[in-house]
Amino acid sequence: MAGKPKLHYFNGRGRMESIRWLLAAAGVEFEEKFIETPEDWDKLRSDGHLMFQQVPMVEMDGMKMVQTRAILNYIATKYNLYGKDIKEKALIDMYTEGIADLNEMIIVLPLCPPDQKEAKIALIKERTTDRYLPVFEKVLKSHGQDYLVGNRLSKADIHLVELLYYVEEIDPSLLANFPLLKALKTRVSNLPTVKKFLQPGSQRKPPINEKSLEQAKKIFR
Amino acid sequence: MATKPKLFYFCGRGRMESIRWLLAAAGVEFEEEFIETTEQYEKLLKDGRLLFGQVPMVEIDGMVLTQTRAILSYLAAKYDLYGKDLKETVRINMYTDGTLDLMLMIAVAAFKPPAEKEESLALVVKRAKTRYFPVFEKILKDHGEDFLVGNKFSWADIQLLEAILMVEELDASVLSEFPLLKAFKTRISNIPTIKKFLQPGSQRKPPPDSHYVEVVRSVLHF
Numbered sequence: 001m002a003g004k005p006k007l008h009y010f011n012g013r014g015r016m017e018s019i020r021w022l023l024a025a026a027g028v029e030f031e032e033k034f035i036e037t038p039e040d041w042d043k044l045r046s047d048g049h050l051m052f053q054q055v056p057m058v059e060m061d062g063m064k065m066v067q068t069r070a071i072l073n074y075i076a077t078k079y080n081l082y083g084k085d086i087k088e089k090a091l092i093d094m095y096t097e098g099i100a101d102l103n104e105m106i107i108v109l110p111l112c113p114p115d116q117k118e119a120k121i122a123l124i125k126e127r128t129t130d131r132y133l134p135v136f137e138k139v140l141k142s143h144g145q146d147y148l149v150g151n152r153l154s155k156a157d158i159h160l161v162e163l164l165y166y167v168e169e170i171d172p173s174l175l176a177n178f179p180l181l182k183a184l185k186t187r188v189s190n191l192p193t194v195k196k197f198l199q200p201g202s203q204r205k206p207p208i209n210e211k212s213l214e215q216a217k218k219i220f221r
Numbered sequence: 222m223a224t225k226p227k228l229f230y231f232c233g234r235g236r237m238e239s240i241r242w243l244l245a246a247a248g249v250e251f252e253e254e255f256i257e258t259t260e261q262y263e264k265l266l267k268d269g270r271l272l273f274g275q276v277p278m279v280e281i282d283g284m285v286l287t288q289t290r291a292i293l294s295y296l297a298a299k300y301d302l303y304g305k306d307l308k309e310t311v312r313i314n315m316y317t318d319g320t321l322d323l324m325l326m327i328a329v330a331a332f333k334p335p336a337e338k339e340e341s342l343a344l345v346v347k348r349a350k351t352r353y354f355p356v357f358e359k360i361l362k363d364h365g366e367d368f369l370v371g372n373k374f375s376w377a378d379i380q381l382l383e384a385i386l387m388v389e390e391l392d393a394s395v396l397s398e399f400p401l402l403k404a405f406k407t408r409i410s411n412i413p414t415i416k417k418f419l420q421p422g423s424q425r426k427p428p429p430d431s432h433y434v435e436v437v438r439s440v441l442h443f
Contacts, residue, residue, distance in 0.1 A: 052319050052352055063311065069290065070314035077307050086298045090284060093291030098273045131273055 005060040024197035026079035076155040140180040226281040233433040245418035247300035297376040331429035361401040
């Protein structure tokens with residue numbers, strides 16, 4: 001029997017969180033090896049396990065995969081969350097990339113110098129309500145289906161719902177004018193695998209705090 | 222008869238160049254509409270053709286696609302340049318994500334002030350020499366095959382060649398420690414479709430100059 005996937009990252013969201021969400025939503029149990037000290041980080045690199053000296057890295061099916069998108073696409077294909085043909089896949093990819101762009105702004109926010117933070121948050125809020133959420137609300141409205149693509153759950157829905165949770169953490173009122181997105185969030189959150197992942201005690205990670213950020217900076221120097 | 226794909230972007234490399242390379246290498250003829258004014262851009266926005274308000278945008282097979290990677294993946298799959306199974310596909314994705322990261326550093330550097338730009342480009346060369354090219358040299362060495370994945374020409378080979386040529390423009394000696402990459406460069410450059418694309422007069426774009434930067438800044442208001 002194949003071993004469980006093993007995720008190598010630090011103990012926080014960062015770029016690994018969307019991979020955790022996707023595996024969890026697909027009902028795949030996984031293990032995690034946290035990088036906790038500079039020595040852990042040095043060893044991982046010197047052992048030659050990181051193709052481009054970067055994490056995330058996921059050991060799965062005999063491979064050591066790196067590059068967030070490559071990993072997500074592998075998982076989505078394997079667990080049938082990538083549409084039924086290349087045209088549906090293109091839509092899923094297009095939506096996913098937009099979601100990833102906004103998510104990127106949120107991921108790097110903790111690294112922003114304090115004097116620029118307010119402006120960055122304002123930009124995130126603007127992009128959320130003006131550029132990204134209207135697109136997905138419109139997609140759902142245009143076909144009236146439960147999921148973004150092909151009337152079936154795909155990685156696009158999972159990434160979007162993950163993002164909606166982060167948007168809500170920044171400011172719940174940002175979701176006010178997007179009823180269909182709120183409904184999608186509820187619907188996907190109620191899927192048994194996702195519901196389980198949303199419970200306390202799951203492998204879902206909390207927002208980074210000052211202490212973890214300082215620790216991460218020490219590890220990655 | 223199918224219409225040709227149509228590319229909407231500025232007249233320069235930016236994020237569209239990898240798409241041009243992939244289409245050209247696959248032997249697919251394509252048209253281009255160059256964005257030169259704010260009015261043109263605003264029309265595209267108003268007509269709802271830019272999903273997130275951004276280019277690149279490619280009209281192909283009845284779809285209006287944006288997001289560079291979504292477009293590249295679609296083309297790779299359509300033209301059979303994406304490996305024979307999932308394990309080959311994931312390797313191609315890992316390699317192309319890496320080379321695309323490197324090339325985007327170059328694209329973004331064009332818009333920085335001179336001192337920062339020089340620093341960024343120096344970092345690109347350093348990354349190429351220490352992080353990216355050693356990996357690909359080793360891959361070629363380990364399997365001894367002509368192509369990066371599955372002993373067959375794929376998107377990964379096209380993008381690696383594109384990255385090599387781009388970094389060579391910054392430092393002509395960058396391949397001096399990588400004999401297999403030098404051989405790879407020659408071999409892939411001689412593939413007929415690619416050879417044609419490397420000729421003067423093709424749709425390949427030159428490195429960004431101050432005019433290009435000016436046009437992009439004025440259209441996108443930054």
